[in-house]
Amino acid sequence: MKNRFLLPLSGEYIIKVSGKNILSFFNYCHKEKIIISELKHIDEKTIKIKVLKSDYQKLKKLKKNYKIKIIGRTGVLKLKKDWKKNKHLIVAIICGYFILLVLNSIIFEVKIIHEKKEIRAIIQSSMEKYNLKPLTFKKSFKEISKIKQKILADNKEKLEWLEISIYGSSYIVKAEERRKSIPKEEYKHQHIIAKKDGLIVNVYAKTGEIIYDKNEYVKKGTIIISGNITKDGNVVKKVKAEGNVLAEVWYRVSVEYPLKQTVIHSTETVKNSYKLKFLNFDFYLWNKNPFKNQIKKEEVILSHSFLPFQLIRVKNRKTIVEEKIYSKDEALLAAKKLAQEKLLGKDNEERKIIEEKILKYYVNSSKIYLDIFYVVLEDIALPSEIKEEAKN
Template sequence: MKNQWIEFILGYVTVKVSGKGLERFLNVLTRNGLYIWNVKRHGTETITFKMRLKDAKNIRLFARNSECKISFLRRSGSPFLVKRLLKNSGFLAGAGIFLFIILFLSNMIWGIDIKGAKPATEYKIRKELDKMGVKIGKLQFLTENVDGIQKRLTDSISDLTWVGVELKGTTFHLQVVEKNEPKKPETYSPQNLIAKKKAIIVKYYIEEGQKVFTDHEYVEKGQLLVSGNIGQEEGTPKLVAARGKIFGETWYKSHVELPLKTNFRVYNGNEKRKYNINIWGLDIPVWGFGKPKFKEYETEVITHKIHFLKWELPISFETKTLREREELTRTYTNQEAEGIALDMARKEIKTHLDEDSTIIDEKILHKALQNGKVILDIHFRIIENIAIGQPISKETNE
């Protein structure tokens, strides 16, 4: 047979023929267009073969004029399989409903476990999870994925430094790290305070140690500012951890280039959603057919794995969001570009400074317009803490 699948779909029967003139009978069948295969001889007067279901209805017409006796041994193919399934439809429906219920319950949220959070913070987390639809009894693939839940919790709850979200079976496990945890008391070893860069001292606050600089003194990098050796000239010196803040005026230079014309892409709010079921890497569309009307777009895919009890199936439910984007051109005047470039320089400088540092003056040293860009060289005067610790060893003291 060239294609047994076609015969299986249409249905076929196994026929037993007994009597005399078997070969002649087979020739009559084939001459009249009846297709037979798998012909087998069983003794001298018996053969079996397979034939199509539609032809089996006509075989008895040809047997009447022969000396052969016909009987049907077996019926095969999809028509008979469907009959058997319909006969046992109650059992199959019950089994299908049972499996569907198990699959349905295996993909619901039955627990939310939060560790590492104080009661007040845990209450905020659960309230935010409710807003997102992450609650007991909700289907997992109707909620955001783990990464989305983690990002929204971190963005919306200021008390969190970090939150880890993991889905195990039907339970979400959240590991929380809160902000403003009690700091361990710092222990200090004997040390001096030295200048971490050259500066002019403006103000200071010394908690412990011996000051060795004068007011408004210009100091070099590495110069001793506060000594941890507070012993008397006569007697045994005492080593302490010099502590305090020495604020000095420091100087920075910044180089900034800003194009007057910039092309960038933005989302305009138009989007199209598609829902697929992925089985072994094959996408089967469920909703949202066809291509979007917009040409330029980006695709975000959220995948929800399907579980059966504790096992993860090779099936997933995917939500694809296609967001339209547009290319815009932003143009600055020379004056606008200069102001924005100056603001960029301030922000860049502040990334290198402590929180208690202050910009007291800024001056543009050089300004140019080249190749469609505004180019600025800026000089900043900063007030910042220039003191850093330098350990004192016994050998150094001796």
């Protein structure tokens, strides 16, 4: 009875037995307590039976009188046979699977999206500092979030906002430059000077003497409102000159804009998947990639303080990837808008464009290049300290 429960576990031989006296064969099996779990008569002299491996060893003694041939196996015996026959293929498949797991865990590209080379260089240097670079293992969502905060802290004077996403085997990095206004220094005694070249449109002096007025052109550093109060050509006192100088300032802005862009739109469709993370290897339980294009957001729901093991819920948000191709006119309009944003956002100062003129532009196979001349209305007033002259 005990052996009957072991049949599915240990496996059996499927044997073809041929001989003149099959009845004697059955008598021998009964005498040796050989369990036949399945019997099929093929003809008067041939049967097919299933027996345990241990019982097959007993039957081998009858090979002089009967033709006994193994024609199949079940359970563990079949697995062992299949393993011997296909072990090289199985090993290759297993190795291939683990190689794919490893490759899927490696980053091959870091793409930094920003128009300024300086900002791209800062981000790239910071990414490399925290080992977010090609040919390294992917970081978890939690690790990336921590590193993002560190990069922002390290570059708080340069970066306002940073996003690091994983798309396939790439890190996609987007950033926003921090734009801050330079506070005007004020002194006990000061002039108001021009902080850049410009044509004066209007001067308002709260205190001090106006030296240059409307429709006069001034160079950078020129005193427009003096803190020296004069009488008959002599300085009678010094004050803190205050006021505003509205002037026309000229700029030349160069931009480039792609004729083709990959635009990713997030949708409201979300599906959850779960994975086990061991060291830097991810083993998805199911639903690894429910959508063709998606953004993944990870949440650790189970972890251990000492073991490198985590159970992670992955929220897969479906995205629509649009390959947008611009005509020359569309690209030109987009480039002009980009140039205006670049100009008006510069230094975070208030500016008003009163005239613009395209100096030149040209288009190649992938981008449009544009140079624009702008006349901008802005305040060019800058306090400058009146230094005391050294007395002999």
